Amino acid sequence: MKPPDHPPPLVLPPGLVRATDSLSAKDQRRLDDAVTRLHTVNGRLWDAEDQVRDTSISTLRVADLKREIDQLNAERNALAERADDILVALAPTPHLNAPPHTETLASTVDRLSVLTLRIWHNERSARCDDLARRRTPVLLRQRTELCAAVDALVNDVRAGRVRLPSAARHKLYGRPDAGTTEVTPSPRLERVIAFGGLSECGKSTSAAFVQHTCGAQRLKMGYLFRQAAQRHGLADPYALSARRQAELLLDELNRFAEGHADQRLFTIESVHDDASIAELKQLMGDRLRIVYLDADFAERVRRSGTPAQAVAAKDEIKISRGAHRVAAFADHVIDNSGSVIALRAQLRRIASPGGIAGLRTATPYGLGLSAAAAGATADLVDALQPCSPAVGLVALTGSPGEHAWIAGWSDLDLLVVADPQATDDVSAAVAHYREALNNAASVGLTLATAAELSARRVTPRVAFALHQLQEGSPVLYASPGLELPFINRHDLALAAVHELPQVILALRRLRADAQPDKLRQLYKHIVLACRLLLREHGNWLAGADRILAASATLPGFPKLAVPPLAEVAAAWREDKAHEALPSITAAADQLLAWYAHDVAA
Incomplete structure (x- = not known):
């Protein structure tokens, strides 16, 4: 049978699998993640070590591969320690008088991972290498014996006949103070939007819009990698593992955020490699929002103003790097074949997400209005409230919210959030409101939909009114579950x-x-x-x-x-x-x- 084109997954010995059933569901997930990643890192190490032995590559390429091997070895040790931290729970009680074993359980799993890869590589070579063909049965026998030995060790550990040694490896790479600590996002790196997609899908246009409307700092993937390469002496950062690329990207983002303390939003463009952006997402979590922009080929050709062959050639390069696979795990997939208004509305919601509004409600009689104005306003609220949820918010903004309303001088600035189908009801209620006021005050109506607010399609004065409401100025009515955009001082x-x-x-x-x-x-x-x-x-x-x-x-x-x-x-x-x-x-x-x-x- 022909061996698969990719290394097989790591299969743990049955006794170890049964023993891990006693772990909590959370620890089982953590162990599965650590062991899976350990096996993946071992596969990458094998490939990197094969490449560095190639006598035809340049010295700069050798240096890059050596740095990658060091990084992967550091990651391998960190993952093994993480697995051991979980596996130590298989021993129900400490048995200090029991003889120690020579290695930890994660070390045996690591050996099994390497042996699995060795078998796979030999099976692939056996078709044209007689030595590999003779070696394969021996390796398979070694795997069977190793699995039996691991299961025996698990039984001895659980029975208290053997105790495991300390899991700490204390392995250093490079300088003594370098350590192998995983890169984490800086507290100043609050929100990053990464734009991916094929050629002419609107990545740069979207990033420019977020920059101009939301004050985002716009960055390019290539720029970040060039900065990292210069800082770390790398000839080709793209040749490094996906994990290492992600760590380099995050380190550069951290440095930029630390150097620009007032910047809260960043965009990065040209996400063409699915592996590295997936690793970056794992490092950053919800601080990174991946946006994949999609549009059909004909539309992208039309926008480019170039022949279809040119766009197809660019697509081919991006697809070879995995750009199309980013859509599978993106936080947002936007069909950018429609209007620019639809695109920008979605981008504003992503860049500045709203939330359930914790608004303070009050009666009109607590806003410092005259008795006549307060009574007429109360009748207005009574008329609009039954229209919920089509009418989501009724508020007096400006001087009533600041308790600075002056009869005969101040206006009544009325903000109503309502769906389009409620327009007639709002119009009739406001007409009755003006009539009831009998020229005691001028009414200025701002009528907006919830979708317009969440897309930030509002004037600066409405934005300030929303800020006043979220800072504690009262509203007259708000429907349950109403979502409003968060307006900060920036x-x-x-x-x-x-x-x-x-x-x-x-x-x-x-x-x-x-x-x-x-x-x-x-x-x-x-x-x-x-x-x-x-x-x-x-x-x-x-x-x-x-x-x-x-x-x-x-x-x-x-x-x-x-x-x-x-x-x-x-x-x-x-x-x-x-x-x-x-x-x-x-x-x-x-x-x-x-x-x-x-x-x-």
């Missing part, structure tokens, strides 16, 4: 950068048409501009008076002589806006002049 700092230019343009337009009826808008835009400027400087104050006072601490920022909010609001309510307008327009001029100067600097 997200808001990025949002402030995008929103501030819009606010400045609006402020400049209002200033050009500064009339008493624009007082309220002018004042609010001045406060909002100062609030965004403070956010860009890491200051997260709330309250108009506090924001305006703190803005004077910004570098070179003028001290705005703006009356307190209570005075401006009173002037507005009492039809004295013309009296307050000069100080507000003067403040707008100061702010706009400062902004123009600093932007031009």
Whole structure:
């Protein structure tokens, strides 16, 4: 019978298998993982040692193979120790007076693994090598005897007739302080997205989008390997084992994360090798999210703008490295044959996953509203709540959430999260709400779907409102199981950068048409501009008076002589806006002049 093209799995002796049945389910899984990986490492060691004996390879290749052999030997020892840590539990009680055996159980398993590989290699050579053909029956007999000896040892250990020696091997490779500790992710390496797929599937486009919208640090596999090769003196890091490649990648990611303390999200592109990325996933766990982008061949050819043969040639190279197999264990497989909006929505959810919202609910009567506004708001909630789950959230954001609502001055900024089929119900309820308020306050409605929120298809102001809710500002109603995106201060700092230019343009337009009826808008835009400027400087104050006072601490920022909010609001309510307008327009001029100067600097 022709031997298989790949080494056979390691088959443990039956007595040892029966003995391990007494272990816990968790320890059985750990032992199976350690023994399976030990056998795999032995197979890689055999291949590496065969290659290093080739007299035709360069000295640089020999050096690389020697480093790989050292790494695999270190991994072999670590896995054997890990197996022994579990197998020692087979001895029910210590038997200190029993004679010690010469080797541990994992050592015998390691010998059995090597013997299994030796038999397989001899069987393959037996077709053209008479010596190998004569040697094979001897090796098979040795395996039978070794299995019997292992089972006998297990029986003696369990009966207390023999005790096992210490499992610690204390094996050193390289410098005395080098050790063989497994590389682990740095605490600063919070989240990494790896993009894989065939040619022209959208890897680079996706990484660029996550970079620009989520502030990710974009890295290439090739760059990380080049850095590792230079650091460790490797001529060809791709020739190393998949495990060693993964450790080199993680080490470089750790170094980058440690050197960029404010960076929380990283992307790596060009995942073309399924073995190394699978090992990296094992090292990083959920901190690494593997995204496989798929698209049919015709679509990829169309996007490339090159002949089909060119795309097929690139695919062939990637497939030879296992790029297509990444889809089998990827965390997310995205069909990128559709619209760019669908792609970006999925990418935003992956880069910034949401969660069950732990929101604080309150009645409208606890938000500092007038009695009439609170009553009308309570009726609105009563009208929308029966529409659940189509209506998932009802909240008043802005000043009511900050307990700074002023009758006759403040708006009622209403945020409703609802499915499209609930639009008519929401529209009717809000129309009734406005009617019930009887011009006591202006209602500004933001109506969004849960999918839009999770995909971050929101304006910066809505993002800030969501942040306020997750920080403890109350909602009027939230359906059970509602998922909202988590908005952190880093997200808001990025949002402030995008929103501030819009606010400045609006402020400049209002200033050009500064009339008493624009007082309220002018004042609010001045406060909002100062609030965004403070956010860009890491200051997260709330309250108009506090924001305006703190803005004077910004570098070179003028001290705005703006009356307190209570005075401006009173002037507005009492039809004295013309009296307050000069100080507000003067403040707008100061702010706009400062902004123009600093932007031009």
